[in-house]
Amino acid sequence: MSDARQYFSLPSPFAMKRGGMLHGAHVAYETWGTLNTARDNAMLIFTGLSPSAHAASNQDDPAPGWWEGMLGPGKAIDTTRWFVICMNSLGSDKGSTCPASIDAATGEPYRLSFPDLSLEDVANAAHALVTRLQIEKLACLIGCSMGGMSALAYMLLHPGSVRAHISVDTAPQAQPFAIAIRSLQREAIRLDPHWNNGDYDIHVEHGGRYPDIGMSIARKLGVITYRSAMEWNGRFARIRLDPEEREDQPFGFEFQVESYLESHAQRFVRTFDPNSYLYLSRASDWFDISEYGQGSVLEGLKHIRIERALVIGVSTDILFPLEQQEQIAEGLEAAGAQVEFVALDSPQGHDAFLVDIENYSRAIGGFLTRL
Structure with missing residues (x-):
């Protein structure tokens, strides 16, 4: 069973990390597969900066999604086994409350009166959604690009809420480039x-x-x-x-x-x-996991408690270089997780996870079969 875009109303007021709050805010999400009786087969996907929650086609929206080749029955993320949730980031205009949304207090779009946004806010919005779906612990949390930072924030801020993690072409903090x-x-x-x-x-x-x-x-x-x-x-x-x-x-x-x-x-x-x-864009620059480790990325990562992780990077990525994926893998391993690290040589650079579906599917699908 699949559902097209749905909306979740966030707790109101919804407090933001850097001050301010949102009233009557919501996030958009889509789901694929079926949540089992034990409610322990749920997976959450955080997207990059611009994609919507439409990661793959479904019966109500047959348009191809941004990760169409990865997600679906019999694919690497097999929706006959997993209940998959993809959430549109808070602050994005693909269905979630954002600067273009109407501020109920004024009847006008927020524009620049929208509170300062952090990826921790994105993570907290997602956790509120997962909690509303009565999922106590995610079987797996996946984060791609900017979404990988949101995933790290999610695991830091909500310890014990994730069993396994797949980190895809992301970073624990933005580098100067x-x-x-x-x-x-x-x-x-x-x-x-x-x-x-x-x-x-x-x-x-x-x-x-x-x-x-x-x-x-x-x-x-x-x-x-x-x-x-x-x-x-x-x-x-x-x-x-x-x-x-x-x-x-x-x-x-x-x-x-x-x-x-x-x-x-x-x-x-x-x-x-x-x-x-x-x-x-600014939220991506602001995110820094070393804030949680007295200025050390590795110490910040050590606060994340999960059982297993897959960390994927690509050697041609100039935006989130491979050494940053190695950092994530090292930190999660130091925190006690069983970590698999995959370095791919895809020529497509940072966008490889959207293009080189064959190699990413092999890594992600293989990891998920072992969960």
Whole structure:
């Protein structure tokens, strides 16, 4: 049995880590499979920054999900065995309360009055959802990219609530390179005159001002870092556009890779709220597990108590480098978990977990069969 998007009302008020609170907030989620009588076959997936809760197709929403090849009957995450929950992050505009949502106190969108968002808030919202579903302990918690940080926060803040963990291409804290890239992305949005200090036209279908250029540049920066130089060289080399495909303006697009980035950005620009993007991006930079270990990442990880873990990284990931996955594996092992570490050589870089389904399926599916 599968359900399309559902909504869970968070406890009200919902206190935020960095101050402030939300009233009447909710998060969107989807589920696949069936929760067994013992309620011990539940799995929760935290997404990256931009995906929705629609990780895979289901009977009510047959559209392919962002992890379609990984999740479903007979797949690596086998929904004939597991009851799978995927939650849209608090602060994301894919169904959860976010800066574009209406603040009941004013009747207007929150915009920049939305409280400072942390990934700990995302984790606490997820724990409230799991508790509401009467699941005392998750059989497995999966976190991908930014979601891997949310998963670490979940296990730290709610000890004893998770049996096993799968960490996918994530980090225990943002490194300077990742912070620099996200800072540039945020700057591109903020410097777009149509961003207007967060007061743009949220309902873009009605026309009005909207930071298209800033969002486009932000997305292009992201896509560049999500893939590897090997991938770019293999796909595009220095191939130029045909003369009729080039822009008829000074310094216009000349190479295929430029056209690819532009089309990728245009598909994204008006599908994600700019203020939500800013809040989630900053939350990723703020997360630092060393806060829980007197300034030490390894000491922070030692506070996590789980039985088993699978940590996957890819050698071509420049955004969340392989050494950060090694850090996570080392810390969880020091905390007493039985840890499997998998380093893949996928050429796709950080996005490999969305593209190299064969190798990720082998690692994740193999791990889950041993639970």
